[in-house]
Amino acid sequence: MRKSWWKILGVLLLVYTFIAGLLIEVPRNPQLQETIRNLFFHVCMWFGMMILFIVSFVRAIMYLRTNKPIHDIASRQYAGVGILFGLLGYLTGAIWMSYTWIDSNKSIFNSFDTIAREPKLIGAAIALLVYAAYLVLRDSIQDIDKRARISAVYNIFAFAMLFPSIWIIPRLLDSLHPGGSEGNPALDPGSASANMRLVFYPAIAGWTLIGVWIATLKIRMKIIQEQKLSQ
Amino acid sequence: MDRYIKDQDENYSGTKIVAMKKLIAFSTFIIITLVTRAQDVKMADVMKEDGKIYVVIAVMLTILAGLVLYLVRLDRKISKLEKNK
Numbered sequence: 001m002r003k004s005w006w007k008i009l010g011v012l013l014l015v016y017t018f019i020a021g022l023l024i025e026v027p028r029n030p031q032l033q034e035t036i037r038n039l040f041f042h043v044c045m046w047f048g049m050m051i052l053f054i055v056s057f058v059r060a061i062m063y064l065r066t067n068k069p070i071h072d073i074a075s076r077q078y079a080g081v082g083i084l085f086g087l088l089g090y091l092t093g094a095i096w097m098s099y100t101w102i103d104s105n106k107s108i109f110n111s112f113d114t115i116a117r118e119p120k121l122i123g124a125a126i127a128l129l130v131y132a133a134y135l136v137l138r139d140s141i142q143d144i145d146k147r148a149r150i151s152a153v154y155n156i157f158a159f160a161m162l163f164p165s166i167w168i169i170p171r172l173l174d175s176l177h178p179g180g181s182e183g184n185p186a187l188d189p190g191s192a193s194a195n196m197r198l199v200f201y202p203a204i205a206g207w208t209l210i211g212v213w214i215a216t217l218k219i220r221m222k223i224i225q226e227q228k229l230s231q
Numbered sequence: 232m233d234r235y236i237k238d239q240d241e242n243y244s245g246t247k248i249v250a251m252k253k254l255i256a257f258s259t260f261i262i263i264t265l266v267t268r269a270q271d272v273k274m275a276d277v278m279k280e281d282g283k284i285y286v287v288i289a290v291m292l293t294i295l296a297g298l299v300l301y302l303v304r305l306d307r308k309i310s311k312l313e314k315n316k
Binding site: 007011014015018019022023210213214217220221224 | 284287288291292295299302305306309312313
């Protein structure tokens with residue numbers, strides 16, 4: 001294993017998240033009850049996704065500046081792991097929502113029509129689809145240099161779409177989802193309890209480090225593959 | 232009506248008493264075993280307290296350990312491939 005201290009740090013942070021995340025005192029919110037602890041898991045998926053997409057974006061710019069194929073490979077793999085985190089965020093959000101947003105006067109199935117109009121969900125879906133298009137576009141081009149250049153440029157566009165669609169537009173509209181027009185409850189020192197922030201920030205770091213670890217493994221695998229092909 | 236019910240009660244009273252005795256014997260047996268277990272035998276009680284939240288933590292840590300082990304093995308294998316090239 002290579003340069004392993006941050007990998008160990010990531011694992012330790014996650015172990016801390018899993019233990020402290022279930023045991024600490026949390027605010028007693030009548031709607032969320034114990035599900036408020038999902039902050040350490042569901043929300044961290046999205047934070048991890050954003051950080052991985054930022055790395056992917058930076059590597060895309062570095063490729064365009066230097067034309068070194070390593071940056072192209074890295075950009076692609078970070079985007080891939082970012083999409084994985086985004087999908088996990090969506091799935092965990094779907095589970096969480098089914099128990100906290102459901103209208104108790106309607107059946108579960110019938111209350112999905114209001115949930116489907118949530119701006120935050122639509123925005124996140126747009127962002128993920130824009131990045132899914134990045135993978136499709138990339139794999140549809142045969143020429144290696146052209147593929148690297150076009151996908152790097154598209155990556156920059158996709159990143160430019162990311163923040164408006166998951167932060168700016170949902171913030172302008174009313175929503176059941178926290179982080180709508182009322183501000184950001186996870187990062188606002190006034191609304192998240194100090195206790196929860198003790199776990200929340202390490203959790204973001206831990207999940208992100210695991211994501212980076214997976215991405216570096218995939219990058220190294222891709223490099224070996226390319227070398228085999230060129231021999 | 233009352234008499235009818237009384238008659239019926241008398242008819243079934245024998246079997247009822249036997250059934251009651253059996254029930255009492257069985258339930259005292261269960262209570263005794265439970266009480267002795269709870270008092271005399273020291274078990275891993277931490278895992279059973281507080282609504283068994285520790286069991287959930289154990290499950291989650293097991294999954295995390297499995298995933299991390301998988302990543303570590305993959306990392307080692309890739310390092311080997313990198314050395315062999």
